[in-house]
Amino acid sequence: MLICQKHLFSIPDHVSYLNCSYMSPLSKSVEQAGVTGLLRKAKPWEITIPDFFEPVQNLKQLFARLINVQDAQRIAIVPSVSYGIASVAKNLKMGKGQNIVLVDEIFPSNFYSWQRLVAESEGELRIVKRPNLVSKRGMVWNESLLEAIDNQTVAVALPHAHWTDGTIFDLKSVRAKCNEVGAALIIDGTQSVGALPFDVAEIQPDALVCAGYKWLMGAYGLGLAYYSERFDNGIPIEENWIVRAASENFENLTNYQPNYKPSANRYCMGENSQFIAVPMLSAALEQLLEWGVANIQAYVEQLSEPYLEEMADFGFTIEEKSWRSNHLVGVRLPEKINLTELKKATVESGVFVSYRGGAMRISPHLYNDHLDFQRLLAAIKSVIK
Ligand SMILES: Cc1ncc(COP(=O)(O)O)c(C=O)c1O
Secondary structure: OOOOOHHHEOOOOOOEEOEOOOOOOOEHHHHHHHHHHHHHOOOHHHOOOHHHHHHHHHHHHHHHHHOOOOOHHHEEEEOOHHHHHHHHHHOOOOOOOOEEEEEOOOOHHHOHHHHHHHHHHOOEEEEEOOOOOOOOHHHHHHHHHHHHOOOOEEEEEEEOEOOOOOEEOOHHHHHHHHHHHOOEEEEEOOOOOOOOOOOHHHHOOOEEEEEOOOOOOOOOOOEEEEEOHHHOOOOOOOOOHHHEOOOOOHHHOOOOOOOEOOHHHHHOOOOOOOOOHHHHHHHHHHHHHHHOHHHHHHHHHHHHHHHHHHHHHOOOEEOOHHHEOOOOEEEEOOOOOOHHHHHHHHHHOOEEOEEEOOEEEEEOOOOOOHHHHHHHHHHHHHHOO
16 A cells, blocks of 8 residues: 655645645645656757657656556647547537537536537537436446436446546446447546556547646646547648658748558647646656556545545435445535535635536645644534534
């Protein structure tokens, strides 16, 4: 079992940061990689042509390892989830009366592209509502999700862990249902990959898109995506020079190339060399691989467990353990607790959490320890009437 890794971060003792699902802090090694990257631009004569390509390849390989993909050319560098999802939506054919299946309160970057596609195709956006239940909510939600997929479904777009409360979607069962009807499975892994194990070989998504600044622990503005063979001949949402064949030959770039580099390279953003953010994200992924994602999940599980039980005793509604993640847990407040007062009490005690979709979202990581949860509990107790 891993021990607390706070010493690798610059988090002051008075801060209890239980908010990685908002944005991760940077580890000192990621911070250093960023500073080194920043200073390189001061001396552009030292930046060579291979520097545009090799660090990106390294980053792709690290991410491929993290999600168990053999061919790193299936990984694309994206600036945001919205961008990665737009590439998917552009390359799915949808006819009148067909549908896209989403779950309730999905993050907007995994919603608007589908809304547009459906509007343009006279199709249907099928949103599977979150059941209004106290017990077995996650289970019933997953059942209705499977029921919503039919032979008119073009794609199912989902998170692994829901961003507001950590509800887990059973992606293997969804994949099986998608296979039955020929639908694509598109995953926004932003709130799970890096903290909750995800294996592409096992789940076989058609695409997986992740922002890099939360559980992948990199800088803001650079994310990663995986695209399966389904998208190999697709059209990217922009045409940039660096993803075309032979782009390493800077002297010959106006010998315009008809072909893209292989596999998912065509979906990489322009200026993907990102001399600051690429080494930062690589340093972060190296650290995640060293820790092991399953170990991160196990650490936050055993750390948070007793405190979540205590919160349940106070009347908070918490998803059953088998249907939620441990790194991101949304707890719904009992009536005896006033939201505004709780927000004030947490801030005053140096406790950082988020409030999303009516729930308090607690998202711990390896830099958290018992003191952080004790402070949270003390803040809660101070506002119970
Ligand atoms: C589930 C999820 N997806 C994506 C994002 C970020 O999207 P984008 O990279 O398009 O800004 C967030 C940010 O909170 C998120 O929670």
